[in-house]
Amino acid sequence: MDLTEITSPSFIKKLNKNQIAELAEDIREFLIEKLSVTGGHIGPNLGVVELTIMLHRLFDSPTDKILWDVGHQAYVHKILTGRASEFDSLRQFKGLCGFPKMNESEHDVWETGHSSTSLSAAMGMAAARDVKGDTNYVIPVIGDGALTGGMALEALNHIGHKKTNMIVILNDNEMSIAPNVGALHTILGKLRTAGKYNNAKDELEYILKKIPAVGGKVAAAAERVKDSLKYLLVSGIFFEELGFTYLGPVDGHDINELERQLQYAKKMDGPVLLHVITKKGKGYSPAEEDKIGTWHGTGPYKIETGDFVKSASVAPSWSGLVAETVRTIARDDRRVVAITPAMPVGSKLESFATEFPDRFFDVGIAEQHATTMAAGLATQGMKPFLAIYSTFLQRAYDQMLHDVARQNLNVFIGIDRAGLVGADGETHQGVFDIAFLRHMPNLVIMMPKDENEGQHMVKTAIDYDGGPIAMRYPRGNGLGVKMDKTLQAIPIGSWEVLRAGDDAAILTFGTTIPMALQAAETLAAVGIHVRVINARFIKPLDNQMLDQLFATGIPIMTVEEAVLAGGFGSAVIEYAHDTGKKDIPIRRMGIPDQFIEHGNVDELLAEIGMTAGHLVDNMQTFIKEVAVEREQV
Structure with missing residues (x-):
């Protein structure tokens, strides 16, 4: 059928079983074709085609609340709720979001991009239903990997204790992004064979x-x-002991069995957990055969071969550069261990895990545990490297503050995907970490201008024994600069001048340095000479260089691909205030007080006024305003 003609999932209730099978086949073909162009989370969505169809057949969305944990498996749901015609714009600027989005459809009742949230949200919705005296169903769909998140276990405990009417769908494909780990995964394995x-x-x-x-x-x-x-x-009877009625396991691709078990679940009182076994990547052999998570989320690919359409960049990926530098140092330093919360592939730690299996720890989707485990390792003289995406580090704020920084432990935090990440959108933009880390005592925060400086910063972090140290690095590839063969530590808190100038100064770091240099070049052509400073240490600041800069009295512009509130620019203003230099003209460019949605990073930066052209305009206006103010004095 023409999927673009679907406006509501209600049509599914009228289909016979043969038509449902045909619909499932059409959806798979549609997803394989569309995602080969746009990229996206193909593996998770191919695995839930029949499950999603049957949920919409047997329940009445949006009256009945279907919640998708993580949200990266909601493409089929989007198709069935009338959004197939928008899939050419999936994850593109101003296009269809790759995650559930309330402003897209009334059927998207919960927005999420992080795992393990659906059960708590479902408990809230069920509690509201009961208070209001309604009778609708609440159906969270959560993956087996997401159950390792502490928040999911907290919710299970509460739901079971309250005997809340709810149908929890456990979508068990034995993988989250990478193969799942842990005792709970073992329990589910026993349930599959029971x-x-x-x-x-x-x-x-x-x-x-x-x-x-x-x-x-x-x-x-x-x-x-x-x-x-x-x-x-049932070996373990884990869920029944928590207060759930356990159903299954059921083949998640068998529509007759799904219908029978879902109908059974609808008749039960109290919480029910339906254990559904699905095949990630079902219907597309390259994705089906994936054992390490490569096909969880991809860029464009060739349908016939499954080959990915790779970028032309020959520079190393930032994740790969950092992971490989850590691995190189680990050969001579047995203190070095690596920890990841279920992201060995994304953080490029597979080679480290292969070479040092006893010094590598994938703890599953458990960011809080990963962070405090790193702290525990540090108390015993180890040098833990915690590789964690900026967006996921948010989940371990208290562990960073209470367990790592407060105890001043030598943990090296690799903050991957720092800055705008693009297609995954507002739930994944790594723009908040500076603001929520900068106020923590004892913590050093740094970001390199290129991959060569990046490898030296890894050396700096591992050599540093003064407490926790965090290195931010962006998504994607480096600049392709020449790499030094010998690693050297960089003095903590030291900045460097990249371009001389006495009319104004730009303080910036990381991904915005090329923008600053380009703007300075443009300004030089009109006679404005701007000093560009690589403020590679966000904390501590280079106070000596700031004092020298303040002494000149020239206008200062701070630029950061991070939120302005509480960010690097705020730190510079605070230092000026605290040292009695309140009259120093300082302005800031950065991420405004809003969530940044999905799209190409360059398009997003242009939309929020963070390009070289914007910087040129801002500097010219700023310099003129300062000159006028000084003339009036």
Whole structure:
């Protein structure tokens, strides 16, 4: 069928089983074709086609609330709720969001880009339903990997305790982004092989009901037989002990079995967990055969071969550069260990894990645990490298403050995907870390101007024994600069002048340095000579260089690909205030007080006024205003 003609999921209720199978095939072909051009989360979505169809067949969205944990498996949901015609713009500037988005559709009842949130949100929605006296269903869909997140376990505990009416769909594909790890994953593995416990339990209950009611002893014995069967057939009975009725496991690609089990779940009181086994990448062999998470989310690819359309850049990726530098140093420094919260592929730590399996720890989707584990390692003289995306470090704020910084422990935090990341949008933009880390005592924060300085910063971080140290680095590839063969530590808190100038100064770091240099070149052509300073240490500031700069009295512009509120520019203004230099003209450029949506990074920067052209205009206006003010004095 023409998927672009779908306006509402209600049509699914009228389809027969053969038509549903055809719809599933059409959706897979559509996704494979469209995502080969735009890229996106193809593996997760191919795996939930039948499940999503059956949820919309048996429930009435948006009255019934279907929540997608993480949200990267919601493409099928978007197609069935009338957005197929927008898929050419998926994850593009001003186009269709890659995650659920309330302003796109009334069927998107929960927005998310981080894992393990759906159960808590579902509990809130169910509680509101009960307070209002409504009777709608609440159906969160959560992956097996997301269950390792502490927030999900907290929610399970509360839902089970309150006996809240809810149908939790456990989408079990044995992977999150990379293969899942941990004891909970082992429990689910046992459940997968345990068979259909609930069928056997129903048969036994039917037999027990035939037993004459001849006293409490018989009834008690009957219950013990039921419990024994449960323990026999379901190793662990994890969810039932939490207060859930456990159904499954069920084949997530068998529409008849899905319908039977979902109908059964609808009739039950209290929380139900339906364990659905799906195949990530179902229907496209390159994605189906993926064992390490490469096809979780991709850029464009060639449908016929599965080959990715790679960028022309020959420079190393930032993640790869940092991970490989850590690995090189680790060969001579046995203190060095690496930790990742379920991102060994994204953080390019596979080679480290292969070479040093006893010094590599993938803790699953558990950022808080990863951070405090790093602190524990540091107390024992180790040098932990915690590789974590900026957007996910937000989840470990308290652990950074309470466990790492407060105890002044030698943890090296690699803040990957710092700055704007583009297509994943507002939930993933790495623009908040400076603001939420800068006020932490004992913490050093730095960001390199290029990959050569980046490798030296890794050396700096591992050599540093003065407490925690964080290095920010962006998504994508470096600049292709010449790399030094010998690693050298950079003096903590030291900046460098990249271009001389006495009319004004630009203080910046990382990804915005090329912008600053380009703007300075343009300004020089009209007789304005701007000093460009690589403020590579965001904390501590280079106070000596700032004092020298303040002494000149020239206008200062700070530029950062991070939020302005509480950011680097704020630190410079604070220092000027605290040292009695309140009259120094300082202005800031950075991310305004808003969430930045998805799109190409250059397009996003242009929209918020952060290009070389904007910087030129701002500097010219700034310099003129300062000159006028001084003439008036």
